[in-house]
Amino acid sequence: MxxxxxxxxxxxxxxxxxxxxxxxxxxxxxxxxxxxxxxxxxxxxxxxxxxxxxxxxxxxxxxxxxxxxxxRPRPKPRKVLQNPQLREAVQAMLDEKWSPEQICHALRAKFPDRPEMHVVHETVYQALYIQGRGQLRRELAGALRSGRARRRPQRQANRRQTRFTTPMVMISDRPAEAEDRAVPGHWEGDLVIGKDGKSAIGTLVERATRYVMLLHLPGNHSTEAVLTALTSSVQTLPAQLMRSLTWDQGTEMARHGEFTLATDIPVYFCDPASPWQRGPNENTNGLLRQYFPKGTDLSVHDPDHLAAIADQLNRRPRKTLGWETPAERLHKLLAA
The missing domain is CATH 1.10.10 (Arc Repressor Mutant, subunit A)
Structure with a gap:
């Protein structure tokens, strides 16, 4: 069957x-x-x-x-409805103009050994906003600081502002050869951010070989600075290594259309909150924190220092490459 x-x-x-x-x-x-x-x-x-x-x-x-x-059955019985003592405690705190988040922490402090009296703030919001359930008196919605009688979603897809002038091409449209890593030349990029978000280093990782290139961004990581550094870096590559670039939806890539015109390299964008779609790049950024600890000023590193660090990573044997180095794997693929 x-x-x-x-x-x-x-x-x-x-x-x-x-x-x-x-x-x-x-x-x-x-x-x-x-x-x-x-x-x-x-x-x-x-x-x-x-x-x-x-x-x-x-x-x-x-x-x-x-x-x-x-x-997964719906609707599920609601915790506030099932427990009269919990309902009364939440209602009393709302009467005191406490926020749902304050309520959830106060309940944990007051009843540390009674998990049935613990709620997350979303539970309080749901109890207030869902009509017809009877958990809390409807007028108590007025205790919320927003004063709204209805919940407003944090993300409204139909009202989301377009981030870039040139429309994004999503990763789902990227060539299949980039996914299976059989052909070199498909890169992933990102920024490693320094102290207070004021300095950054650009990272490029080739998917098939894990070969690393670092972008020098001494002044800032604006769209202009990233466009200039990215364009000059990839133009040093042989043509067979300039097939595609995958990036997240950071605003530093707002001028991706100009980059494609200058280099003939298409740019593909990951889905929101999907770092696994750039796995090699995320892994490399983690390795780079050995050289660039979080909370440090990255503008002090000059281009020669960045090149030396990239060279050291490219000469490091990698388990995922069968203990070959990225430089060796890249040379082998280019020779083939």
Whole structure:
């Protein structure tokens, strides 16, 4: 019998859980499963950790789907509604004009050993704003400092201002050859920020080889400074290493259209809050903190010092490259 897929795309479907179980039996890595399903690494890792049998180590997808469906019924009974003492305590604090966040911390301090009396501030907001539940008197919404009777979402997609003049091309449109790392020339970029956000160093990492280039940004990291440094750096590369650049949606790349015109390198942008889409770059930024600790002034490092650090990283053996160095792997791919 074919079990229909359940849940929205936000949640794993049963066919995805079956795929995970099958691939684990085949000794596939989590990273390989992530690439096949297009899910975040944390989603796959959490699914395996939560549903793996402690003895055999196998995943049971149908049982996992049943547990997931049981956890998801809506509407769920609300904590404030179920506990009269909690409801009275929250109501009394709202009468004193306390904010929901102040209330949640006060409850934890007053009842440290009673988790049933602990709530997060979102629980208080939901109790106030959802009509017809009866958790708290409706007029107590007036105790909130905003004075609004309805909740306003923090993110309103239809009102979001366009960040760049030139439309962004998203990472989903990036060539498949960049994803499988078979062809060199696809780069990921970011900024390492210094003390008080006033100084920065640009980082470029080649996806197939982990080869690193550092951008000197002595004065600031404005769009003009990043455009100039980025353009001059990539123009030193041979043509076969100038295929694409992937960046996050930072405002420093507002002039990405000019960069593409000057270098003929297309720029692709990651989805918001998705650092795993630039995994090699994020990992390299972590390695660079050994040289550039957080909270230090990065403007003191001159171009020669940055070049020496990049060279040291490019001569360091990497496990992900089978203990070859980025410089060796790049030379091998170019020769091939």
């Amino acid at each position: 074919v079990v229909p897929a359940s849940g929205s795309s936000r949640y794993l479907r049963e066919d995805e859980r079956i795929h995970i179980a099958d691939r684990l039996r085949e000794k596939a890595t989590v990273r390989a499963i992530v690439a096949e399903l297009g899910r975040s690494p944390s989603t796959i890792s959490r699914e395996i950790r939560r549903n793996r049998h402690p003895g055999s180590g196998a995943c049971r997808p149908h049982a996992a789907q049943a547990r997931a469906d049981a956890r």
